[in-house]
Amino acid sequence: MFARLARSSFPVWKQRFVLARTLAVAPVFANRIAQWNKLCPLPPSQGSVSNVTTGDRSAQSPFSDQANLYQLCYVNNQLADIDSLPEKSDSVRYISSPTKENAMFSRNHETRDFFKTFWHSSCHIMAYALEQYYGDKIKLIHGPSGNGVPYCFFYEVALTASAPTDKDLKAIQKCVNKILKQSVVFQHRAVSKKQALQLFSDNPYKCSIIEKAVGPISVYKCGDFIDLCRGPHIHSSAAIASLKVTSANNVEAKDDPTPHYRFYGNSFVSRQAEETYTKLMKEAKERDHRLIGKKLDLFMFDENSPGNVFFLNRGLLIYNRLVEHMRTQYLREYEEIASPLMFRSDLWRVSGHYDHYKQNMFHVETSGPEELFLKPMNCPSHCLVYKAKTRSYRDLPLRYAEFTAIHRQENSGALGGLTRLNMFHQDDGHIFCRKDQITAEIGKLLSIIEHVYSRLGFRYSFVLSTQPKDSVGQSTEWSETEAALKAILEQRFEYSVEEGDGAFYAPKIDVLIQDSICRYHQCGTIQLDVQLPKKFGLKYRTPSGEYETPVLIHRAIYGSLERFMGVFIEHCNGRFPLAFSPYQVALLPVSSAAHYERCKSVAAQLMKVCGSDLHVDVLTHETSIGKRIRECSMKHYNYMVAIGDEEMGSNTLSVRSRGSKEGKSMAISEFSKELEAELRSLNEK
The missing domain is CATH 3.40.50.800 (Anticodon-binding domain)
Known part of the structure; x- marks a missing residue:
């Protein structure tokens, strides 16, 4: 669709980003740069570009004097590097750094795209500094961007040096500051698998990624640093007003004797944005639900039951009122049931969880040959309840609700307060309906979500999550269900799309709530599932006497009640509205x-x-x-x-x-x- 701009005649406006003094080439970079210069010649430039806009302003050319204000662009609505050179017929829109101090917390699509890219580019700068500091004692693995809370990005590395200390972090920070002064430009090249293996021959982790890749390999260079990356990136590190290396933690390294660490960092487009973020994070620490829970005698934990909460009397008051509030929302429309906590593995094999989710399930040892698991979710058991009787089209929609405990095995390092537990409860619900009832049923659910969240003082937004790589079912079925959810959302709400983030069995609408200090939390979800009813052989009798398979809508509004309660405690800072106050x-x-x-x-x-x-x-x-x-x-x-x-x-x-x-x-x-x-x-x- 588009090629890359040649840099053989380096544009004057880009030279403003580059200081005359450059970083000395460290030995760790020398071989890779030599390979880059040999394998990655500059691409030929193309002709002029038409149909260009910059935000809401028209521009004659993206390379005019004002172009240095912009860091990214959309080509035919696809995010791309600013130096991407499209065809004349392509639609191009350039975007600049957001100016609002709290813009990093925005759910605006364009702003989110910018910060995701901005933090990813910042991650490359931090990795650049890590290689400078550790030299051949470090091997980079991967470095994704975060969501700004509590960190903007991290880079996982294999490190043969001693564990990082505060002294190391300060030294790495000095390297970061030195790199930022250079205002390095990000350059992209697409190379063959063979060329990529030559570039990263000294890094077995990168080579492993390359071996699994299909097609051309995308590579980026900034200064002397070269890394695998799909991109895009901001044009220059000059857009980064501040970048802080905040911490380093040891992480589990499966089948690797070399210790793995994650280095975390935050970056900002302005000093004012950094001050706003620092203020909000300080307030977040003061609002920590674990501190408030102890102060108000709401709950406790004990090492004899790791990852499980003890609700004390006052905390149970909040919990019970949240449950009762939800019950009032679907009074008379749902059948509330309570299913068993333990099931044979046969059930999970039918549902697909045995193959896709077994590592997160608690296995129960028995004296016999049976393999039993504690349930991690309620949908298979609700399918059993549906299947227990012959159903007619007149019976649909059939709605089940349940609040019983579910168990999911978490790594001990991931457990924390009420937000991540081994045992928790959901305001779980499943709706079995005909295809012609989907729009009405999901419409009702969206209305309940609006009412519940607004009454509790939360702002909310919607995200459509689409088919993941490890999904089950036909692509046509996924396309149909995704289109149905999209059509329903478009009738009433603005929404964003997270490609490949759906459940393995269904696309979903995730609901993000924003708390009083600008943080977003994913709580509610609506999933449109045509796979599970088929797996369980669920049927209903049609008016003509034939049998058809119903559609299954999974829904939760609080999600995990315990996690929601933790979010609610911090949102209120312990000062609850009367109806929920302990x-x-x-x-x-x-x-x-x-x-x-x-x-x-x-x-x-x-x-x-x-x-x-x-x-x-x-x-x-x-x-x-x-x-x-x-x-x-x-x-x-x-x-x-x-x-x-x-x-x-x-x-x-x-x-x-x-x-x-x-x-x-x-x-x-x-x-x-x-x-x-x-x-x-x-x-x-």
């Missing part, structure tokens, strides 16, 4: 036993009006009122109510809401109605 109302007797008895009476009246949705704590009068107020403030009670002689005489309450410094005098009936309205507002449409 500390809702505290009644504080000012001093005497009479005040204490009055508080107990008021608590009974409030709970009579509000029912089981309200939890009222009556605190003892044996400590000072000031100390009790401070304790309640630390627990983030929604309301503190003081009752002393004045309140008893006037039959009123002194009500202080969270965040307020002064109390407000209210009648009991007035306060109870206010509480009832606040609790009821959660489920109002």
